[in-house]
Amino acid sequence: MQRIPNILSTLRIILAPIFLIMYIQDEVVWRSLSIAVFAVAVVTDFFDGYIARLYGAQTSYGVFLDPLADKILTFAGFICLPFIDAGQFPWWAVGLIVFRDILVTGMRMLADWRNLEMETRLTAKFKTMSQMFFLYLVLMVGVFIETDVWLSQYCIELMATGFLGWFMIAIVVLTIYSGLEYVYVNRDIFNLNNNATTKTDYR
Template sequence: MNLPNSITMSRIVAVPLLIWMLSPHFHGVAGWYGSAEIITSLAFILISISDGVDGYLARRRGQITTMGMLLDPLADKLLIASAYIALVQYNPHVVKPWIAVVVIGREFLVTGLRSIASSEGFTISASDLGKLKTVIQIVSVVAAVLDHGWHEWHFGWFVMPVDLIAVVGIYFMTAVSIISAVDYFVAFWRRIEKASTSSRSRENEFVLTRGKKDLPAKNVS
């Protein structure tokens, strides 16, 4: 197994660890107050960054493999799904069950559209909205985790509203997820329509060509 695939596999292995860190059991061994939230946030950031690292290394080294193409999206979906499912119990004030359903449903929808597109012979590349959604997901998860320990941070005269940032981040992420899902669906539908139109054109051309060949030859006097 090459290095990029090893990094991807480590991201999958880290999912149970993340679920444990988002449970009351981890708080009992974390130590001082707030350390569990900070450690969990840092761990999630590192795991999320590894997603870009393995892709970069695979392209740089020319080590793009079928296994990597299978494991990379699987690792992403497992990480996001486990994080939001655990956050429903970990911080229900910020992450409501319906939000987790929308986020996970969006991931399944996009995966399904890409699978159908692949079977039809074309690909749906990641849009700018999709990339923005990924960044906002990381920020919103970290904010929701930190909000579990602090309502706000005080830096002298400056007050950082951790709870407000978490709530706004989660709902903004949900909105972007829905919009990006619609964007993916529109792009998919356009490609399907284009492929269907091209197929009908080729069929009509074939019928016309066969019709010309079947016409009787004219007598030349």
């Protein structure tokens, strides 16, 4: 049981590029199957944390690997969005989200190197939940607008309203704010004279 959480996180990392490659294909069948791959990856995120807490299998490596796997999966999801509609989901917005998460991951690595621990706030968890909800919604819409089922027309109309584009902007603003909050709250890790530790929550 000690290794299962890390195995699930590793599986999520493996599934992320598989999902990405499948989703950007022109054939609807590949996009449809990619949604199932994405769903499996999301489920592993729940179970690795649940098993780690249930059996006391949390390790320092797992604490780092779990959020890293989450970020790789969300990267894959956001990279797919401009292939749906680059007007509503522009590359610059995806780039800002990716940059923020790379910055926070780099801070975690620095904190680990200095034997310090990073503090987070509720904003970071809300950001993660909002991103996953947004991604699954848009990815599903991206599948339905290419098919001819009863939901297709509703999805086409939803895209036409521009609502999802504004939703994307809101996600970018929340993500950037969360990143700035991370930097401010954990600014002491950049102080080479500081060796104090803070409460940890790596979500």
